[in-house]
Amino acid sequence: MPGADPDPGASRAVAVTGLGAVSPLGWNLASLWEGLRSGRTAVGPFDRFHHSGHRTHIAAQVDLTAEPERPQNKTRMTVNDRFAVAAAREAVARSEIDLGGCRGRTGVYFGSSTGGMLESETYLEALLAAVARGRPPTSSLLASQQNNGPGDAVARDLGIGGPVQTISAACASGAMAIGDAIVAVRRGEVDVAIAGGSDSLCRLTYAGFNALRAVDERPCRPFRADRAGLSLGEGAAAVILEPLERALARGARPLALAAGEAATCDAHHMTSPHPEGLGAAEAIRGALAGARLDPSEIDFVNAHGTGTLLNDAAECAAFAAVFGDRAPDLPVTSTKSLVGHLLGSAGALEAVATILCLLHGEVHPMPDDGTSDPGIKLRLVLGRPLRLARARHALSTSLAFGGANAALVFTRHGDRDPAR
Amino acid sequence: MPRSCSHATEIGTLRAETVVTGLGTIGPCGHGREALAAALAAGKPVVVEVDRGAGLHREGGARLAALVKERDVSRWVPAAAARRMSFPSKLAVAAARMALAEAGIGATEAGGPRVGVYLSTTYGPGLFTEQLLRQILLEGAEAAQPYYFSECVANASAAQLAIAIGARGPNVTLTQRESGPLLAVARGAQAVREGRVDLALAGAVEEITPLLHALLDRFGALARKEGALAEMPRPFDRRRDGFLAGEGATLLVLEREDAARARGARALARVAWSGAAFDATATASDWGDGHAPLAAALRAGLDEVPDGAAGVGAVVSGASGARRGDRIEARVLRAAWGEARLPPVLVPKAVTGEYGGGILAPGLLALEGAQFGPTPGFGEPDPAAGVTPHRGGARPIPSRVLLTGLASGGAAAWLVLERAS
Numbered sequence: 001m002p003g004a005d006p007d008p009g010a011s012r013a014v015a016v017t018g019l020g021a022v023s024p025l026g027w028n029l030a031s032l033w034e035g036l037r038s039g040r041t042a043v044g045p046f047d048r049f050h051h052s053g054h055r056t057h058i059a060a061q062v063d064l065t066a067e068p069e070r071p072q073n074k075t076r077m078t079v080n081d082r083f084a085v086a087a088a089r090e091a092v093a094r095s096e097i098d099l100g101g102c103r104g105r106t107g108v109y110f111g112s113s114t115g116g117m118l119e120s121e122t123y124l125e126a127l128l129a130a131v132a133r134g135r136p137p138t139s140s141l142l143a144s145q146q147n148n149g150p151g152d153a154v155a156r157d158l159g160i161g162g163p164v165q166t167i168s169a170a171c172a173s174g175a176m177a178i179g180d181a182i183v184a185v186r187r188g189e190v191d192v193a194i195a196g197g198s199d200s201l202c203r204l205t206y207a208g209f210n211a212l213r214a215v216d217e218r219p220c221r222p223f224r225a226d227r228a229g230l231s232l233g234e235g236a237a238a239v240i241l242e243p244l245e246r247a248l249a250r251g252a253r254p255l256a257l258a259a260g261e262a263a264t265c266d267a268h269h270m271t272s273p274h275p276e277g278l279g280a281a282e283a284i285r286g287a288l289a290g291a292r293l294d295p296s297e298i299d300f301v302n303a304h305g306t307g308t309l310l311n312d313a314a315e316c317a318a319f320a321a322v323f324g325d326r327a328p329d330l331p332v333t334s335t336k337s338l339v340g341h342l343l344g345s346a347g348a349l350e351a352v353a354t355i356l357c358l359l360h361g362e363v364h365p366m367p368d369d370g371t372s373d374p375g376i377k378l379r380l381v382l383g384r385p386l387r388l389a390r391a392r393h394a395l396s397t398s399l400a401f402g403g404a405n406a407a408l409v410f411t412r413h414g415d416r417d418p419a420r
Numbered sequence: 421m422p423r424s425c426s427h428a429t430e431i432g433t434l435r436a437e438t439v440v441t442g443l444g445t446i447g448p449c450g451h452g453r454e455a456l457a458a459a460l461a462a463g464k465p466v467v468v469e470v471d472r473g474a475g476l477h478r479e480g481g482a483r484l485a486a487l488v489k490e491r492d493v494s495r496w497v498p499a500a501a502a503r504r505m506s507f508p509s510k511l512a513v514a515a516a517r518m519a520l521a522e523a524g525i526g527a528t529e530a531g532g533p534r535v536g537v538y539l540s541t542t543y544g545p546g547l548f549t550e551q552l553l554r555q556i557l558l559e560g561a562e563a564a565q566p567y568y569f570s571e572c573v574a575n576a577s578a579a580q581l582a583i584a585i586g587a588r589g590p591n592v593t594l595t596q597r598e599s600g601p602l603l604a605v606a607r608g609a610q611a612v613r614e615g616r617v618d619l620a621l622a623g624a625v626e627e628i629t630p631l632l633h634a635l636l637d638r639f640g641a642l643a644r645k646e647g648a649l650a651e652m653p654r655p656f657d658r659r660r661d662g663f664l665a666g667e668g669a670t671l672l673v674l675e676r677e678d679a680a681r682a683r684g685a686r687a688l689a690r691v692a693w694s695g696a697a698f699d700a701t702a703t704a705s706d707w708g709d710g711h712a713p714l715a716a717a718l719r720a721g722l723d724e725v726p727d728g729a730a731g732v733g734a735v736v737s738g739a740s741g742a743r744r745g746d747r748i749e750a751r752v753l754r755a756a757w758g759e760a761r762l763p764p765v766l767v768p769k770a771v772t773g774e775y776g777g778g779i780l781a782p783g784l785l786a787l788e789g790a791q792f793g794p795t796p797g798f799g800e801p802d803p804a805a806g807v808t809p810h811r812g813g814a815r816p817i818p819s820r821v822l823l824t825g826l827a828s829g830g831a832a833a834w835l836v837l838e839r840a841s
Contacts, residue, residue: 055561076704107696113574128558146543148596148597149829152704152830156702162697163695166594167592169592187610203553207552207564208552208572263590267582268583401570401576402575402591404591
């Protein structure tokens with residue numbers, strides 16, 4: 001099983017003890033959950049950059065004026081870095097962990113696909129204009145294009161001394177980063193992992209997805225018959241992972257168990273998923289095997305669900321392959337329908353949303369918009385939350401450019417033997 | 421303690437070891453290990469003049485880079501496939517096929533769900549990104565070409581590599597600047613050791629464009645001509661003023677030692693230890709001065725290796741000529757070794773340039789006893805650094821080498837390779 005831990009029972013159970021999020025719904029977890037429950041999309045008009053020349057004109061953007069606690073060195077941080085730091089700070093605060101004694105044993109595992117592209121675009125625009133005018137270009141603007149920016153910013157802000165690693169696997173970055181962090185904690189490489197993802201809106205991705213004709217002119221409608229593409233969003237999410245026994249020993253409240261993770265690749269096409277969802281199905285099976293769960297034990301799925309024709313069809317095929325006859329009855333939601341596609345941060349934010357659903361015993365809805373697709377045989381959660389008070393195990397999937405797939409399984413704490 | 425993978429003593433059996441069975445490298449020195457070995461033995465930076473015709477460079481700035489001159493990789497990547505790839509993707513696929521060939525793994529054996537790809541890049545496909553941005557900024561957003569977009573993502577090269585060989589296991593792109601190549605190998609080695617994959621292709625790829633070169637120079641990162649001093653990187657030298665930008669790709673084939681031996685493959689090296697840490701005193705674009713915790717982390721890791729630091733026969737240093745980068749690298753090494761004498765410190769990036777995965781292949785060559793010429797640019801020791809790099813001449817063939825990768829921004833990674841015979 002690719003990517004699956006071959007012997008998870010021999011290793012440590014991993015607890016999620018903190019969550020943090022910056023999303024188009026607000027700068028904290030409470031606003032995220034409230035917005036997700038409402039089923040109202042945050043996708044709409046935006047002004048992060050001038051987009052009159054673009055084909056579409058909607059996105060889900062974070063309100064920068066609502067930033068609650070501005071980092072001291074904000075002037076040297078990209079918007080993306082600020083998202084990441086805010087999410088990580090909230091996750092650390094909620095975990096009530098004292099990093100003071102374990103900074104050297106704490107690692108940061110972050111995903112990002114745009115890094116400081118938004119600022120680099122501004123810089124490059126100024127540079128090209130200056131060259132065209134024959135004037136010496138200025139270098140006073142910040143240009144930090146590299147994708148390691150957000151993860152490094154988190155580590156710097158929190159004074160971390162352990163491993164710091166950034167994964168850039170397009171739309172699967174955040175999920176893969178969390179998957180790596182789970183393995184690192186399970187392996188004993190670190191005692192605490194701060195894992196997540198961060199991405200900001202920028203012209204490159206907005207124009208690029210429009211060039212692919214993959215952006216819907218209306219807010220996206222994942223898995224619906226009239227879906228016409230994705231909606232872009234931005235934000236960050238972070239989770240705190242610790243060995244379960246360590247978390248319990250320090251009196252922490254485990255929010256969930258990070259039970260399984262796996263990553264695969266379609267090796268099929270740069271932008272189109274495997275039509276039968278082959279790689280995605282392998283990733284799901286790998287994560288289930290790592291969690292030692294039968295597919296029948298999954299209570300709901302937070303799908304990648306972008307709203308593109310090909311993604312949703314391939315993902316649906318993967319669910320059918322793994323869950324068989326049960327697939328049409330399996331509750332499925334897509335966080336992207338409410339906050340847009342956060343690209344390198346999407347898998348992280350959706351992991352947080354999945355855990356929130358487990359904690360609250362209900363699956364957040366998608367907007368009840370669009371029409372039913374007879375080819376999508378899934379139990380979509382539409383319009384209002386689905387009460388699943390007894391939900392124990394949930395799956396979150398991420399499918400990316402280049403065929404990279406990641407799957408994460410979370411389990412409500414207290415409902416299973418962690419050494420199972 | 422930042423151990424990111426364990427030594428065999430923890431696993432307890434030979435079968436769980438990860439070995440390197442293939443090396444593919446394409447860079448400014450040419451294609452393959454022989455061209456690289458010749459350049460390292462000569463001890464001179466392999467440079468060309470960068471095209472400054474776009475007017476993006478500043479007056480008096482850097483002019484040189486270690487660019488790939490032999491750009492035809494059609495021996496490894498057929499034209500029909502190459503037309504869909506950016507230059508770094510072609511380099512990655514070519515280097516991977518070169519590595520697989522050395523490992524004795526045929527095209528039909530290289531793919532499948534048990535094969536993973538672990539690739540590092542700092543800038544991703546730079547030229548395609550630039551061309552896409554120019555279209556958006558200068559011609560209008562609707563001028564953006566979808567081909568540039570799909571091939572400008574950081575994981576494009578890893579994805580193209582997976583498609584080329586049918587690798588359906590984890591497809592991981594690490595973007596952690598100078599520490600990325602070592603993290604990628606460590607990550608791949610762990611996956612092999614833990615049985616998550618049977619085969620890993622791990623390494624690094626980078627492309628340097630005129631725009632990227634100009635930006636690096638504008639931010640004061642690159643070596644330049646200063647008075648009578650020629651433009652060249654001067655690792656550990658008092659007069660160093662920046663690094664030499666480089667491009668290329670290096671891929672390693674990683675597999676379990678028992679599997680390699682069972683199929684009669686020659687193990688080039690064993691991955692003995694890897695570690696990682698972070699210096700939170702670093703700024704976003706430079707190195708910090710928190711050498712003591714990094715040294716403690718390195719020292720603790722080396723204690724896991726047989727004979728500890730004394731068992732390391734050579735350091736293949738990631739020093740590049742960066743002012744602060746070389747200083748903290750030197751201080752970490754000196755503190756990790758304490759009162760003991762440092763082994764020979766080899767600095768391949770002075771020849772191959774920074775960012776092109778330039779440390780991985782020289783690390784393997786160093787383990788094999790390849791001769792390294794005098795470190796280019798080194799003439800005046802820097803008291804603030806205190807490390808004298810290799811000055812050429814014969815050196816004992818080491819049983820273990822330490823590869824170092826301290827990144828601007830604060831990330832650090834180390835890797836110990838040992839002889840597998």
